[in-house]
Amino acid sequence: MAIELTDPQREDLRALARRATARARDVLRARIVLAAADGMANTTIAGRLGVHVDTVRTWRRRFVQHGPAGLADRPRSDRPCRYGPAARLKVVATVTGQVPQPDSQWTHRGPCQDRDVLRSVEVTTVLVLPSSSHNLHWRGRLELSLDCFICQRTGRTTTFVVGADRAVCSGDDKFDQHYSAGRIAAFDHREERDQTSLRAVVDYWWAPFHDAKRNEPGVALTRAPWVRLHLGYYCPKTEKPGEFHTQTNLVRPSSGSCRHCSAPVMVSQEVPQLRLLVGR
Ligand SMILES: [Zn+2]
Ligand SMILES: [Zn+2]
Structure with missing residues (x-):
């Protein structure tokens, strides 16, 4: 699954990856997508970022399927539900x-x-x-x-x-x-x-x-x-x-x-x- 980024998307992801206040997992996801968009293989990205190759696959797929929104946390099923x-x-x-x-x-x-x-x-x-x-x-x-x-x-x-x-x-x-x-x-x-x-x-x-x-x-x-x-x-x-x-x-x-x-x-x-x- 190849990732093609528009210029604004690339800018946003780079800004996120550099932002000092960003959460580590958001930075990681941004770096995975940026590397994937550069044509790097999953195993290479995994090696460079020090994560499991499945993690790279997950975020590549999410971005291909849902764009930048795919990088957000999904509600986890085991998270206690708040009854508003x-x-x-x-x-x-x-x-x-x-x-x-x-x-x-x-x-x-x-x-x-x-x-x-x-x-x-x-x-x-x-x-x-x-x-x-x-x-x-x-x-x-x-x-x-x-x-x-x-x-x-x-x-x-x-x-x-x-x-x-x-x-x-x-x-x-x-x-x-x-x-x-x-x-x-x-x-x-x-x-x-x-x-x-x-x-x-x-x-x-x-x-x-x-x-x-x-x-x-x-x-x-x-x-x-x-x-x-x-x-x-x-x-x-x-x-x-x-x-x-x-x-x-x-x-x-x-x-x-x-x-x-x-x-x-x-x-x-x-x-x-x-x-x-x-x-x-
Ligand atoms: Zn009652
Ligand atoms: Zn009786």
Whole structure:
């Protein structure tokens, strides 16, 4: 790939290469292009400038393809993304406007690099089932406290439903309840004779922000994470359904009994565990 420079381009590159305040890497790129334009081979340039020949190839190709603009730094994919108002608006628009498709869109594509945006929390808990059989079962719904970057408040109750493409944030007195980008990615439960266990994974979009009311920064999993899990049961004696919830902030062990026949239905011995799987 031969490089032909216009006179102004050559002047600019020479000026850059001489400029005392220029960054070393900009000077290097300019010198590579100037040498290439003089008809020098890549290996010769590499030897003269003391760099790897791949570096010479890269900047020669960039200049041929993009001209002087090709010598600028490209945004690096591993650079942490800064979430300015524009990025935030884009997320809000996606959340409230187009419903993101699970998997295909928002879980793998974000305004910057997906890994910067996506957070994953694992919720696990085990409930002991007393002998009375009330067919206790998990409801595909949970509430999780999250620091919401859309309404920019910490500790918002966010409701997730299995199969829904978005979650609902409780907002606050100024900022109404609103959709947020989150979903239940996994909801696996295992029923054994005397216990039932649940493992749910919740994915959500998250970006740094500052809660002006509480004067504290938002964190990826809120400071005092809290979850509420829902269960249903069926009373065999009265043939009526009932429901329960279990949550993090209860004194353990906590138990629940049937509202129809008062038989014990479940005992929660340990607090549900919350663990951030992805993101910091
Ligand atoms: Zn919110
Ligand atoms: Zn009952």
